[in-house]
Amino acid sequence: MSGGEVLLRAEGVGKRFGGFVALQGIDLELRAGERLGLIGPNGSGKSTFVNCLSGDFAAHDGRVTLAGQPLAGLKPHRRARLGLARTFQLPQPFASLSVLENVRVPLLFGGEAAAATPRALECLEEVELAGKAARLPRELTQVEQRRLELARAIALRPRLLIADEAMAGLSHAEVDQILALLLRLNAAGTAVIMIEHIMRAVTEFSERLLVFVAGRKIAEGAPRAVLALPEVEDAYLGRQ
């Protein structure tokens, strides 16, 4: 479900770690409600880019705006309040808090303390975890932990959700569950950037694919067309 206006604009984003250039010259325009897939071999800079968007890393170069507002210098929780949410490759719940309390946390810090419990319960319903609200995260299965991570990310009703490998290690059926959940969120208006190594999932989900290799964007466009490009094939076969 994509609207017309640009929601996120990144221009010339770059990031170095010491002398190592992890990311260079990344431009992206994402429309409201769009479903974008970000792919590339291991170490190509996908998570680094997402970290620069979410504010977990400070970019060295470039400019990022969300709905026209510059994000430079804003910490992740400020970006979350503006509507930019992300999940982490490795779910990061608070181990000693219940599933419900974990979803209440972003609401308490996001200025929605008054309605934190009903909204947290609504999110758990959305990800089909309401029955486990009183459990501890470690009592959840792997796919349930992924769903909890998504519930925490959607608590503040983001305009953009970035899902960083939300399906890694899951079975075929579990991948389908997460895909269905992300499609539901998107149908309700949330733009989604999906970083994913599971090609079936990312091509099925995305309206547009971006391909990173060695910190640069090498291709962008409709999934099937992009995957058919020789330079993309080369990148995956390690010929680049």
Ligand SMILES: Nc1ncnc2c1ncn2[C@@H]1O[C@H](COP(=O)(O)OP(=O)(O)OP(=O)(O)O)[C@@H](O)[C@H]1O
């Ligand atoms: N905090 C860091 N310090 C130093 N180097 C880093 C750091 N984070 C990432 N890198 C390096 O930056 C490069 C890009 O890493 P990044 O995690 O963004 O890749 P990725 O495309 O997300 O990979 P994967 O698919 O394996 O998750 C890699 O060479 C990585 O080793």
